[in-house]
Each structure stands twice: as C-alpha cells, then as structure tokens.
Amino acid sequence: QVQLVESGGGVVQPGRSLRLSCAASGFTFSLYSMHWVRQAPGKGLEWVAIISYDGSSKYYGDSVKGRFTVSRDNSKNTLYLQMNSLRAEDTAVYYCARPEGANRGYYYPHFDYWGQGTLVTVSS
Amino acid sequence: EIVMTQSPATLSVSPGERATFSCRASQSVSSNLAWYQQKPGQAPRLLIYGASTRATGIPARFSGSGSGTEFTLTISSLQSEDFGVYYCQQYNSWPPITFGQGTRLEIK
Numbered sequence: 001q002v003q004l005v006e007s008g009g010g011v012v013q014p015g016r017s018l019r020l021s022c023a024a025s026g027f028t029f030s031l032y033s034m035h036w037v038r039q040a041p042g043k044g045l046e047w048v049a050i051i052s053y054d055g056s057s058k059y060y061g062d063s064v065k066g067r068f069t070v071s072r073d074n075s076k077n078t079l080y081l082q083m084n085s086l087r088a089e090d091t092a093v094y095y096c097a098r099p100e101g102a103n104r105g106y107y108y109p110h111f112d113y114w115g116q117g118t119l120v121t122v123s124s
Numbered sequence: 125e126i127v128m129t130q131s132p133a134t135l136s137v138s139p140g141e142r143a144t145f146s147c148r149a150s151q152s153v154s155s156n157l158a159w160y161q162q163k164p165g166q167a168p169r170l171l172i173y174g175a176s177t178r179a180t181g182i183p184a185r186f187s188g189s190g191s192g193t194e195f196t197l198t199i200s201s202l203q204s205e206d207f208g209v210y211y212c213q214q215y216n217s218w219p220p221i222t223f224g225q226g227t228r229l230e231i232k
Contacts, residue, residue, distance in 0.1 A: 035221075045160075045168065045211055047221040059219040062125075095167055100179075109215050110158035112179060114167035 002026040002113045004096050009118030012086055022079040022096030022115055030054075030074040031102040035109065036081050038092035039117075048094070049081065052106060063089075086122045093117040126150050126214050130224035138232040143199040145227050147212035152192045156216035159188055159197045162226075163208040171210075172197060207231050 008020040022034070036048040049060045049070040058070050069082040079096050099105030100112040127150040137143045147157065155175040160168035170179040172188035175195060185200045199206055212224040 044226045045162075045213075045223040047219075047223070050219070050221075061220050100170070100173065108156055109218070109221060110170060110173045110213060111160075111168070112170045114169075117167060 002098065004098065004113055004115035006094060006096055006115040006118035009094065009120045011121045011123060013124050014087060014122055016086055017084045018086060018120060020081040020083065020094055020118060024077045024079065029077040032098055033106040033109070034072065034079045035097045035099065035111065036070060037095045037097050040092045050109065088122050091120060091122050093119050125220055126153060126217055126222050128212055128214055128222050128224035130212060130227050132227060134228045134230060136230045136232050137202050139202050139204055141202055143202050143229060145197040145210050147195040147224050149193045149214055153214040153216035155191045156214060157195050158213045158215065160211045160213065161208050162211065168211065202231065204231055
C-alpha cells in the first residue's frame with residue numbers, strides 16, 4: 001500500500017534552516033512528480049512546491065520562492081524540502097503529497113495520497 | 125493566480141439531510157477541480173476530481189458538479205462521520221496550485 005512518511009519537523013529560530021524528508025513506499029516513486037503542501041495552525045491548505053519525477057523541473061509558491069528548495073533521491077525513494085531563512089509565518093504542518101497518475105498527474109495535479117504531516121514551528 | 129472562494133464558511137446539517145458546498149474560481153478552471161475532506165489531526169482525503177469523478181473508495185452519497193468557474197459538492201444524505209472541513213482545489217492553471225479557504229461541516 002502507498003505510504004508517505006514525513007520527518008524532520010521541529011522548533012527552529014527565525015532565520016535558521018531545516019530540512020524535511022518524505023519517505024515513500026508502495027509505489028514506483030521514480031515515476032511520480034511529488035508535492036509539498038502546508039497548513040498553518042487553524043488555517044487552510046497552501047501549496048508549497050512541486051518536483052518532477054526526475055527532478056528536472058521544480059516550481060514554488062510565491063511565499064517560499066528563493067528560500068525553499070525541493071529535491072528528491074529516487075534511489076532512496078525520498079523527497080526533501082530544504083527550508084532556509086525561516087520566518088514565523090512558515091509555522092505549519094508540512095505534508096508531502098502524491099498526485100493521482102504518474103504522467104497525467106504532473107499536468108493535472110490533484111492528490112490521492114498524503115503523508116501524516118510534520119510540524120514546523122518557527123519561534124525564538 | 126487563480127483565487128478559489130468557498131461558501132458558506134460553516135454549514136450545519138442534520139443527519140440524513142443534504143449538504144451543499146460551493147466553490148467559485150476567479151477565472152475558468154475548466155473541469156480541473158478537486159474536493160477534499162479533512163478531519164481534525166488528519167491529512168486531507170481526496171473525494172472528487174475532474175469536478176465530478178469520485179475518487180477510489182468514496183461513497184456514492186458524495187457528488188460533484190460544475191465547470192468553468194462555479195462548482196458544487198453535494199452530500200446527498202449526511203452521515204455522522206462526514207463532519208470536517210471541505211476544500212476545493214484547482215489544478216487547471218499552475219503554478220501555483222490553489223485551494224479554497226474551506227467550509228466547515230458541522231453535524232446538527
């Protein structure tokens with residue numbers, strides 16, 4: 001069965017860095033683009049980033065562009081999110097999410113599998 | 125950026141009754157619209173994609189309709205386990221992928 005397990009969250013001071021990981025299993029990870037979506041406490045869902053199946057294409061939401069970097073290691077079935085220059089407004093649960101469909105899912109991304117999320121708290 | 129607007133903010137419905145959620149896009153998204161249900165402490169769950177196609181394992185009481193800029197999610201006969209927050213998401217024009225702000229469903 002498909003599983004996505006995030007890790008790496010925690011409490012970090014403003015301006016510092018953190019790297020999140022998402023370990024994937026139960027499907028051919030290297031065929032799928034992957035996404036990060038976040039949710040601030042008590043708030044709605046915000047899309048963060050996408051990486052294509054081979055890592056050649058990456059896109060970001062405006063609020064994280066230039067500070068966050070998405071990457072993947074297909075040999076380890078793992079997705080990453082490097083978060084630099086963290087701000088209080090980056091405090092959120094971060095989910096990795098898989099789009100439905102390998103090829104079509106890149107162009108029409110809606111998410112049939114989500115991880116359980118990892119909480120990032122940016123506070124001094 | 126396409127802005128997704130959901131209404132109402134909160135819906136209170138009795139078991140067995142119909143619940144109707146609305147989602148409006150700031151410009152056409154064709155039928156590239158998904159609906160999710162999220163319960164407290166859980167990740168979102170895909171209900172509907174392509175505006176009207178139920179995801180795997182979703183009960184038939186959930187249905188979606190609409191195209192262009194106006195969309196509706198309907199729960200035909202509300203069950204107690206249907207509480208939660210419901211989000212719409214457009215994937216027609218990205219980046220960015222955008223979500224509505226959510227509608228909270230309360231069971232009367």
